[in-house]
Amino acid sequence: MRDARLLVQALRDPDSLHDPDWSALVATARAEQLIGSLAARLAGKAVPPRVEAILESARRDSAYARTQALWEAEMCRRALAPLGMPAILLKGTAFHAADLDAAEGRSVGDLDILVPRDRIEEAEAALIAAGWERMKAAEGYDDQYYRRWMHELPPLIHHTRDRMIDVHHTILPLTARPRPDATALIADSVVLESGLRMLSPADMIVHAAAHLLADGDLAGGLRNLWDIDRLLREFAARDDDFWRKLAERSRLHQLRGPVALALRLARRLYGTPVDRVVAGRTRLGDRLFEARLLARNGWGQERHKALRFAFYIRSHWLRMPPLMLARHLWVKARA
């Protein structure tokens, strides 16, 4: 197996698998952090006993990941509660907290939250008082870099639980060209049972698309795109007006391009039903993104070094203007 297409097929249409190379499928899914999602998709299907045991283990892992993620969110809620500021869960933790379909088998690494920019230092102080610690030396280059240019604080780690939290004030670095409307993200957020909040459905898609296509180098992209597939299917089924709202929000946040591309890639890889107008017309470059997303073989190895490197360069290009990039690389090279 030369690319990750078998994994995509298994997620998209589990019934279409006929005696696949299971070892390859499992290795690819683990490498892409999608083994939990695969286990959820294959639940109740007839698979060989050893595969069932592997998937059962993955389900056990997912249950533990979910407990841990929700506990971190709760710890954070308690730390921030006295401040009375809105705290919005992002990404995987939000899926779990809101019990979205995207949470099924979803692994969660760090806790990501969004707070108002003018109160972010208050939030940081409260978290540090509650046992989180700085990982980057205060006032060092990295620390200053985050505070000045990034959309989040330098990561904090909890001193006993060893879990990281990223506190955001918006969803893209300040140096990126699009300027999402952070005030609108917060104003439209939805309160959860616990008192924590999550983004509105349309904003959640905008954020997922921004994270996948306007920020990083597409590492772990198949997982992020799978999130988008699950979210789109659920939101579109729940709200007849969803696609109009998505179009409106992606315009508001200056992210029409990435959102449209995310929709086209989800349709292309996972067969997601998407609105043709919001998705826009297929472009030649879509195939490069597809090839990058699939650049992993059945041994879990990364493939297409040059293509991967090109996307890595692109991620920096999107993130900062050329002169700033030059300065950043200069400092990093001397460090």
Add this chain to the structure above:
Amino acid sequence: MRHRLAFQVGPVAFRIGSAWRAPIDALGALYAGYPEPEDGICDFTVRLEPEQPWRRWLRPSVAIRGDYMLPDAMPMALAHGLLAAEMGMNLQMALGQKRYLLLHAASVEKGGRSLILTGESGAGKSTLAALLGERGWRLMGDEFALLDLASGALHPFPRAVSLKNGAIAVVEREVIPTRFGPRLDGTPKGAIRHMRPAADALQRMGEGAPPALILFPRFGVAEEVRPVGQAEIFMRLTQASTNYVALGAAGFDALTRLVSETPAAAIDYPDTDAAVALVEDLWRQAA
């Protein structure tokens, strides 16, 4: 991958891929007689690859990769490729095994019941288990004991025994040379030599056994047997497990059952012959 090998150890199937031939040849010789994965499907993938593309030829260095990886793992010399493969398999078990409660322990079987030997690295459990495996016991495993979450039985994991430093000569005296891998000097853990377990350990690798006794051996001190309270046993076993927390309630239940139903003792011993005698003695009392 260019060079590859797949085999089964107890209930677990591995496939190992390598950019070089030598580690696979060494692994194939050491694991001669181990069955191929029953259904051709592997639980875990291990990859031995150059740390950077040019390191395949130029000062070859083996990065240990696979389904589960340590981000800061040091690459190894190609001459130690066999050890790299072993470490890769251990890593998959330690980080990825969630089907059984995994105890960092050696285990042996006699009369359909099993003995668990657990303790810190260097306590001598590998050596002791290897010797018992040559003296009337069936070796179930020298590194990991797999506790069944439903039945409470112990499953064998008879990978090649990893003998270190002084233990190598002790076991060489009792085992035919063809069962040994090459002696690896200058590894991060000193000298290492792997040994294939005896034929019965391989033939019966699918056969579990309920635990009958837990011992905490300690090598190099005057002979002594001490009782250990259940709370302490429980705590020591949680520390000896890599997946106890991740298994949640299932792990707690399995461990509680093991501790409440199985007698245990701590044993100190000056040399391996004393240890074997102690074990036989305690086993008779427990039976």
